[in-house]
Amino acid sequence: MSLPDLYAFLRSGIGEVHGYMLEALLGEGQSRHTALQKWALTVDIDRIGASSYRLIPALYAEAGADPVLAPHQGRLKGIYRYFLYRNSRLLAVIERTLRALQQAGIDFILIKGTAVVLQYHPSAALRSFGDCDVLIHLADKPRAEAVLAGLGFSLKAPAGSSPRNRHSDDYTDSAGNGVDLHWNALAECRTPRADDGFWQRSRQITWKGMTLRVLAPEDELLTAMLNGLRDRHQERLDWLYDAATILRAHPDFDWALLRQEALNRKLQIRLARALAVANRFIPDFPTEAVEKVFATEIAEARARSDAEGELHRLMARLFEEDRAGLLNPVRLLAALRPAVGLRRRIKGMGPRQDPSRNPA
Numbered sequence: 001m002s003l004p005d006l007y008a009f010l011r012s013g014i015g016e017v018h019g020y021m022l023e024a025l026l027g028e029g030q031s032r033h034t035a036l037q038k039w040a041l042t043v044d045i046d047r048i049g050a051s052s053y054r055l056i057p058a059l060y061a062e063a064g065a066d067p068v069l070a071p072h073q074g075r076l077k078g079i080y081r082y083f084l085y086r087n088s089r090l091l092a093v094i095e096r097t098l099r100a101l102q103q104a105g106i107d108f109i110l111i112k113g114t115a116v117v118l119q120y121h122p123s124a125a126l127r128s129f130g131d132c133d134v135l136i137h138l139a140d141k142p143r144a145e146a147v148l149a150g151l152g153f154s155l156k157a158p159a160g161s162s163p164r165n166r167h168s169d170d171y172t173d174s175a176g177n178g179v180d181l182h183w184n185a186l187a188e189c190r191t192p193r194a195d196d197g198f199w200q201r202s203r204q205i206t207w208k209g210m211t212l213r214v215l216a217p218e219d220e221l222l223t224a225m226l227n228g229l230r231d232r233h234q235e236r237l238d239w240l241y242d243a244a245t246i247l248r249a250h251p252d253f254d255w256a257l258l259r260q261e262a263l264n265r266k267l268q269i270r271l272a273r274a275l276a277v278a279n280r281f282i283p284d285f286p287t288e289a290v291e292k293v294f295a296t297e298i299a300e301a302r303a304r305s306d307a308e309g310e311l312h313r314l315m316a317r318l319f320e321e322d323r324a325g326l327l328n329p330v331r332l333l334a335a336l337r338p339a340v341g342l343r344r345r346i347k348g349m350g351p352r353q354d355p356s357r358n359p360a
Contacts, residue, residue, distance in 0.1 A: 001299045003279040003287055009305045010273055014281075017042050018237060021052055022281045025059050026244050031283070033066070040068045045075045051237040054128035057083045058241060061126055084125035087117070091124055093177040094132040095208050100147050101134070102210060108144075109135040109202050109213040111185060111223060113238075118207050119214060120245045128238060131170070131178030138183040138192065145181070153179055166190070185219075186226055189265045197261055217250040218258040225274035226267060239274075244282045255286075255293040262297075272301035 014022070020042065023035035043052070060076040063069060069076060094114060101108055110118070113129030121127055136144050148171050156170035156178070167184035184190045185198055201216035215223065221243055228239025247253055262271040272294055279285045291298065 001295070001302050003276045003291055003298065006272065006298050006302050006305070007276040007280045009302060010276060014237070014277070018049075018052060019281070021055060021059065022237060022240060025055060025062060025241065026281060027283050032063075033068075036063055036066060037068045040072060043072070045072050053079065054238050055241060056080065057123075057125040058127070061123065080125050083128060084123065087124035087127075087129065090129070090132075090177055091117075093173070093175075094179075095210075097132060097148070097151060097153075097179055098134075098210060098212065100151055101144060104143055104147050106136060106140050106144050106147065107213075108140075109185075109198065109215060111135050111182065111215060111220075112180075112227065115214045115220070116224075116242050116245065118212075119205055120249055127241070131180050133168075133180040133182060135182045135185050135195065135198070141181070141183055148179060148181070185215075185223060186265070186267075187230070188226065188267055194265065197264070216257075217246050218254050219261065221246050221253075222258060222261055222267075222271065225271060225278070229270060229274050229277075240278060240281050243278050247282070247286075248284070255289055259293050259297070268294075268297045269301045269304055272297040273305075276301070 017039065020035045020039035024032055024039050027035055048056075056076055057080045060080045064073065064076060064080075091114075098108075098110070110133070112133040113127055114132045117124060117127045117129060134144075152173045153171040154173075156172050167187045167190050168180050168182040171179045171181060185195050189195070198215055198219050201219060202213045203216060204211050205214055206212070214220070224239045224242040224246065228236050228242075258271075259268070262268040275290055275294060276298070279287055279290070
């Protein structure tokens, strides 16, 4: 089983125009130019979706001078300038917030979009981000909340459950700037020691005179892929841009470590699906190396996809062919028996990654 084979069985949701944009942004040489031409001819800038909109600054920086973009150049330049202004203002708020957390003696790791911008991009415009995500220890949550309150931040939505049943809280100030306070990095893994490996492997960077913790590249990629696939693909494409950026910056990337962390968290099947999508759109993706390390997980992901597709078709056929009969309890139980068997088969293939049950 190969990554291209697995991708063929996934309903990725990445449409034709989105695909052209990804290939134009991430590709190389003539294939990149061809994709750029196709995107320029098919895109409607006035009706562009949020997923493409977030990538326009990066595309403009890479290929804005290409003549094929001449009809759209004014709009693309305007969008680039908008993101530069918006993100620069947000970074000023983030700088003030991170300094205050450090002065309060709170240990944290900068994660997700802000961390990607600070490490890998020369311009704040190149990666869209709407807030600052920081990972703290749960014991530090009251002190961190006090720091945020002192800076004018308030809880975006009242927390209706124990922190043990959530992984983060969102805070905003009067200007709409946001800080996402995490005590677990991923929604799927909400136990106290789920992120021990993240903390142990974290690295340091310097920004604005501050020494900040960021994730190891393997953990950055895991976080980017799982957060990207948590939403529908057509709503989020920047995770692929992040994945390509991380991999190109770290040629010594440890794929075995990535696999082990995914196994520890019981997220290996979802990660395999993300790797198949990444392999499709990142031109220099190390297909052979990844297929060798993740051979078992790729096969498991394919088997689960097959079984889930079979279950979906069975349920659709059931409700289309015998709606009246389903009102009879005896007939309903008989009709559902094959579906129950399929569901058990899927469950036996590995964890479904239910956030409330993950023991990582």
